[in-house]
Amino acid sequence: MEKYKLTLDDNNSKYIQIYNYIKQLIVENKIEEHEKLPPIRKFADFIGVNNATIVKVYELLEKEGYVYKIIGSGTFASSLNIKKKSEIKLxxxxxxxxxxxxxxxxFPLNNFKQAINMALEEDGASIFEYDEGNGSEELREELCSYLKNKKIHTRKENIQIISGAQQGIDIVCKGLINYSDVVFVEEPTYNGALEVFKGRGAKIISIPMLDDGIDIGILKLKLEKIKPKMIYVMPNFQNPTGISYSTYKKKKLIELSEQYDFYILEDDFISDFTFDSKDNRPLKSYDKNNRVIYIKSFSKILMPGLRIGIVDIPMELQAKILWAKYSSDISTPGLIQKSMYYYMKCFNWEExxxxxxxxxxxxxxxxxxxxxxxxxxxxxxxxxxxxxxxxxxxxxxxxxxxxxxxxxxxxxxxxxxxxxxxxxxxxxxxxxxxxxxxxxxxxxxxxxxxxxxxxxxxxxxxxxxxxxxxxxx
Missing domain, CATH: 3.90.1150.10 (Aspartate Aminotransferase, domain 1)
Structure with a gap:
């Protein structure tokens, strides 16, 4: 325990001091990868703080990826810390x-470079002004045509331009999820979404995945006892399993959302491609009751560094999610939006x-x-x-x-x-x-x-x- 001994400054936040100290020990490998950290009560007694402070420290370390928890075993230093990742990439x-x-x-660099030049020439200095609305009207109109080919019939008024799918998940949660609200997720699922839900203080309930999609039987059993605010799903080529929902399960999930009164947050990152699927239609394309909040990311099909995507939002939720977007970063950069518009419009997007x-x-x-x-x-x-x-x-x-x-x-x-x-x-x-x-x-x-x-x-x-x-x- 000696290496965990530190002197706390009463004038600064105790849990931040402890967090920084433990993080430094992990980065410098003084706490080795997968080494078990002290139990909460023992650590709290050792340095003279209450248990809640150590709980908060471990939660922050876990959120930042420095530790992971094993139920019934304790908290361990992660093998996926920042230092390790940089070494791997080199x-x-x-x-x-x-x-x-x-x-x-x-990456279509040459064509996109031309699209950027077109945006600068056509829109001039106005392209660098804040856009306080849903995003570029021209781009939203172009995206409506794109979504129509995916059998999603929406209007530009329903579309919000976002800075990537991760922001989309974040602003939907800011707009809809309050502390202790219940969110259902697939098991396993995308860890970036899990972190957002935890950050909002949501209660997460995991539903197992079968080879044709989420286990509808278990989902119905849970719904009979618990009312979720939302369920987060990836119906096509799910991350991390690659599983795709059958047409029956896509329709059944929407039916259940109406019956039990919850929203579905669909994360679509690669349904543009068929692979060997018989149905790669987005869940949103089956939605007749405005139950699906549809997030579409372009990071896997274009260039991830652009940080651009869309949220198709039911009208009754527009105000909440638009405000959440504004409070996050006001708007997605105009240069990116207009360049995306000209690229889709002028450089054979479908090809x-x-x-x-x-x-x-x-x-x-x-x-x-x-x-x-x-x-x-x-x-x-x-x-x-x-x-x-x-x-x-x-x-x-x-x-x-x-x-x-x-x-x-x-x-x-x-x-x-x-x-x-x-x-x-x-x-x-x-x-x-x-x-x-x-x-x-x-x-x-x-x-x-x-x-x-x-x-x-x-x-x-x-x-x-x-x-x-x-x-x-």
Whole structure:
């Protein structure tokens, strides 16, 4: 406990002082990766503060990614801290299956550069003024046409331009979710959304995913006892599993939202592409009752650094969400909005989407075949019909956090499943994402996993990753 000893300044916030001190210990590796932090009561007594202060410190550390919690076991230093991530990115020999951003080779730089010039020439200095409304009217009209092709019939008045899907989730929550409101989520799900819900003080209830979408049976059982304010879903090529909802489940979810009076927050990041799906229509396209709040991100299909997306909002919620957007950043930059408009209008947007569809579909099918050939008899691979994510299950009793460390040393970076669960009870899942990798690296990475899997399982079963007061997860 000696390394946790610190002198507190009574003139400054105690929990911030403790937070900064623990964070520094983790960054400097004085608290090693996966080392267990002191229990809350013991730590509080040791440095002379109340238990609530340490609870607040651990919650902030978890939110920032420096620690993770295992129910019934305690709080542990994360393997995914900032220092580690920067070291990984500098190593060009590592196969990166952890990044969800598209490869920069796909960026339409020349055409978008022309679109930027057109925006500057046509709109002049006005492009740098604040836009206090829903966003560029021209862009919203163009987006209505784009959404019409996806069978979403909306009006420009319903569309809010946002600075990426993460902001969309955030402003919807600011507008709708109050402390202790209930939010249902898929299990597993996107960790960025989980953090937003937790930040609003929401009570999160996870509903398991089946191969054709959310488990409707369990969802109905929960709805009979608990009334959620909202359910957050990714109906097409879900992150992290790659699962797509059947048409029946899409329609059933909307039916239940009307019956039990809740909203559906749909996060659509890649339904533009069919892959091998029989129904890649957004949930919103089936919505007749204005129950679906639809977020569309362009980060996976264009350039993530643009930070642009849309929210299609039922009219009765417009005022709340518009104010939440304004309070976040007033407006998405006009230059980005107008450049996006000219790019969609003048540079054959549909042809561009078709070209990306072909590239992603080839990568998806190539990866699926390799995974089945090389790992299918050793690991359980979650069935999917498309997307950029594959969710893989290690043998029962193994830990994805341990596998992350082990396989990184061999030259492959994956994402441990702990990132995608609200309460992780059995950490044996991991995700690989193929957005940023080429065909050769996909094959090389999967081959490395194949060649080293037996060594990991044998080493793990022999107890290498469990010693003294450390538990490796």
């Amino acid at each position: 190593n060009k020999d590592v196969v990166h299956f952890e990044s969800g951003n598209p490869s920069s080779d796909l 561009y989407l078709k070209s990306i569809d072909e590239i992603y579909t080839k990568k998806y099918r190539h990866t699926k075949v390799l995974l089945e050939e090389k790992l299918g008899d050793k690991l359980k691979i979650r069935d999917s019909v498309g997307g950029l994510n594959f969710f893989i299950e290690l043998p029962r009793g193994c830990s994805s956090q341990s596998f992350y460390n082990f396989i990184l040393e061999k030259g492959v970076c994956i994402t441990p499943g702990t990132c995608f669960f609200d309460n992780i009870m059995d950490d044996r899942f991991f995700r690989i994402n193929i957005a940023n990798t080429n065909m050769e690296d996909i094959k090389r990475g999967i081959t490395i996993i194949e060649n080293n899997l037996e060594e990991f399982i044998t080493t793990y079963e022999n107890g290498k990753y469990i010693r003294s007061n450390k538990i490796f997860y």
